[in-house]
Amino acid sequence: MSLPDAKVDTAPRTVGIATKHDSAIRHVCGTAVYVDDIREPEGTLHLAVGGASLAHGRIKSIDLAAVRAAPGVVAVLTAADIPGRNDASPVAGDDPIFAHNTIEFHQQVVFAVAAQTRDAARRAALLGKFEIEPERPLVTVDQALDAGSHILPEYTFVKGEPAAALAASAHRLSGTLRIGGQEHFYLEGQVALAVPGEDDMLVYSSTQHPSELQNIVAHMLNLPAAAVNVEVRRMGGAFGGKESQAAQWAAIAALAAHHTRRPCKIRLDRDDDMSMTGKRHDFRADYTAGFDGDGRITAFDVNLASRCGYSADLSASINDRAMFHADNAYYLPAARIVTKRTKTHTVSNTAFRGFGGPQGMMAGERLIDDIAWSLGLDPLDVRKRNIYGEGRDRTPYGMRVTDNILPELIETLERTSDYRARRREIAAFNAENDYLKRGIALTPVKFGISFTTGHLNQAGALVHVYQDGSVHLNHGGTEMGQGLFVKVAQVVAEEFGIDLENVKITPTSTGKVPNTSPTAASSGSDMNGMAARAAAATIKARLIEFAAAKFAIAPELVSFRDDQVFAGNRVLTFSQLIREAYLARISLSSTGFYRTPKIHWDAARATGHPFFYFAYGTACSEVIIDTLTGEMKVLRVDILHDVGRSLNPAVDIGQIEGGFVQGMGWLTCEELVFDSQGRLLTHAPSTYKIPCASDVPPDFRIALYDGANREDTIYHSKAVGEPPLMLAISVFAAIADAIHALAPGKRVPLDAPATPESILHAIHKVTQH
């Protein structure tokens, strides 16, 4: 793979360059500091938590005497020790930091123990004794639906007259698709270090949402938010799993620090992390659709039921986004899209890259395959016939799709991947082979960019310039590996016309930029890039005004480039100008602020313009399956993806590749298994398998679409964090295509994840008479 050539001379100088990650050298040397690597202040205590041994019941008694008596133990904490609010939830107030009265999922935290060492704390935590009166747990979506158990009310989009349109359709079909959840498996587990001050609290946390965590700690301790500072330099991966669910652990650390007046650190063991924190929602999609003889959809009626777990967490927005993407890239003349948000006695499911969008999209893509199988058409032709276009551009939620580049993307990839010839070659292979079958699929992605919770679409930044010309950059976004910090630093360096090395990246801190939104929804560089540019532009405007006055020239004649300032026919270095400005008492510090324009949403009427724009992509995947065992291998993947004008092609390609492989894991080898008692059986990497190097397609071709974002985003780039994950739906569709070769004309009831077992099951279904 080749990166676009580095641009020369003509502006921009820094933006658009495939610059290395700002921490790359520290990563490879092991000197990048994660929370567990911070040198612990003298006297730091270590925490471990005790979780419930069953999934649902009433707490009758808790006996922690043996915990208190264990070697090295300094304090034991329960709900009774919380001075303020016992809640770590993002929205609904229903996530107790420590369970009290009732247990709602297996391993729900009941107490914490603070000890001299982590080992002592972990050993002591095993000694807690609970008496719990068991109640029957609801574990699956089906059980919850049968029991009428919902955590949030259902929500519906309606477009046109779906019932009448269905009745009038030439063809109709119905189906069910089950879509599995996904464990984040960030390599760095949940961790926090709380350091008590004289009347305040400093919390280092691996979190995507420092401001929310600040508020949760403040409410818990009855402190004003201003007395709690949350700092995060970097996370060792997050993927949504540290958006709302880093808070509980930070809160426990802060509570222990509050009581012991000593620094307290908590770092979850991997198995505890996997058992005690939420995952991607699994869904069940039940649908009925009408279509014409060419495969054009006339009506789509889909019920999406998700397992939210025991509390609401972010399930409202996640299910909303599943609805926003059930159309994926296809025009639905009439539609009814319903989500049922079930309550189960399992850990509360949460944000995960794509945020419900991938699950909604899976339903829409399965419909396309169903239509193709029913009519004997190539699924790609059905996709192309249904794609949004002229006069067919209104989504089920009222927003028009005006920036659609998918026809061009699909045509290009169809050609460059050699789709048609390969399909013929695969058909010949399948005709000759009894045991092995190959399949191919080319699928699109259209992903809406903006938080659908409107107020979150704001960001702040803080920029200081010091007397030596060095620039201190701070903003509300957090770095989890996605390259946000280097992208925003590139923007600021560009604004000042200085070398990237002169921009000092600093940890996210609620004390520097307040009231931040989570780094989520792919919005990090869109929003923080704009806010940081605004801050730098404010300082730059002051410098221009100063230079123009000092040298008695028009402000238009002052420019910044290559670490220099050009003022009329004078040239001075950036740091010289800064020094002069300081002496002239010019403010060299500024905040910056950004709010995303053009977005609005009427939730009651389920209509509006919830997204600033859409990001697009398309992927073509080929697989081979073993019909005796259900084993599967991905053979080749071609991707063409739209990132607008890339801020950093190296970072963006990394997001595309990594997102694709993560999505492929979700739909193939990653399987969450709960037993009938609601216990997660796959709570370690020994039993929960994320892709490893050999799972990456041996032939993997990625290209960036060459085109600017039509909206006025930061340098006309596009968000890239989430959309590529959904390119992996092409792998799932290719597997279904391979199974289809065994029984042409039959619909393939393949459920996700497509493990060997799931594939073999679908094979048996289509080959049974």
Next chain:
Amino acid sequence: MRNEIRFLRCGHEVRLDNLNPMLTLLDYLRLQERALGTKEGCAEGDCGACTVVLRKLVDGHLVYQPVNACILLAGQADGSDVIAVDDLADGTLHPVQQAMVEQHGSQCGFCTPGFVMALFALYHAPRRGELERTQVNDWIAGNLCRCTGYRPIVDAALAACAQPAQDQFAAQEPEIARRLATLADGQDVFVGDADRFFAAPASVAALAELYARHPVAVLVAGATDVGLWITKQLRDLAKIIWLGRVRGLDLVRDEPDAVTFGATVTHQDAMAHLAAIDPDLAALMRRFAGRQVRTVGTIGGNIANGSPIGDTPPALIALASTLTLQRGEQTRTLPLEDFFIAYDKQDRQPGEFVRSVRVPKLGANDRFRCYKISKRFDSDISAVMGAFRFTLDRGHIASARVAFGGMAATPRRAGGAEAALLGVALSDQASWSRAFAALESDFSPIDDQRASAQYRRDAARGLLRKALAEVAGAPSAHTRVVDRREDASVAS
């Protein structure tokens, strides 16, 4: 008798004479030495974030072995030069670090130290021609990355290893070899007291004597399972006997009709010998675990551990292997399948240890196949593992040994299927069906997180069909999606 553990760190000799026997090498580095570059990702040897390199003197040569520090006991570092990510750059980046930076091989960076160390070991591994992507994939199968999708990491490996190893570590080799030679004193090691100790006997006799005296002690070979008893189950293992210094227990005797592996032969060292018996065994060993686990995990440990799956036992049982156990000075030998009595129960007396396993080679009329089915191809525990040895006589099966893992509480033979296969004509597919039916009644598998009982039955039948089809002549390019025999090459 020596009463301390000795190893090298950054040119210094570390001596541990007051050692918690359960201390892991990772905790030694992070908590005692405060060398914080090495990360804990899972604490069970599955993610590789904690990878460090043990530089060891083997047959007079230095080898660079990647290991998982999270489940390796600090005592197991005895006699090694321990190299961690913190040690690599000497003012300038090491070539593998430089390549990782240039190829954008890190995103969140948390797995990166482990990858860097795995690639550092690869950089120093003996080279045979140009490195291929598949070889790199195999080398890093024990390292998980959740951000990058691996492509840039593999590119970094190829770039760094395009040049011969020329770094500060290569320059140190004569000096390090000399110092490691002096650490190899051949003495029995015993750190602690009679109630709590880490011991590393140097001879079979010393091992037998010590274990007879302390039959409750835990024998540790690679610690790839025992390590989890410590990090996950928080068991208190007061007495640990490490087998890594026992002279002669790691010998391989490769004879015309059989290979005999001493109990502490590692999977990595056994690979070539097994591969020579059949290419399917090479694939099985490669997929058994990542490099870090294969490097320290042993054939004997995989058997003695008694897992219902095991992965090597079904294949070794199908090959009619025998196991030799020793207690005090007494030894006895039994068919491998008889060792596994029930779930978590083996035919091993207190104080008795695995001495060796003898694996018969294939006769001219023998055909062998083995297959592993798992959710992920590499570094996964199989849902079903099937192994088959058919002895042919003019197109008919004259005798059959069929063994499965994952189908019962122990690795077991399929007696009914074996009987039904007798006399089967390979050319007559209709004659196979009796064996499929018999296989149904051979096992009553269970549902668990790896697969349902129904899938296990279906897959077992599928594997038997596949084995018959292949032995009947179908090329594996038509029967397999991975590990095809036609492109089998002995893995390094």
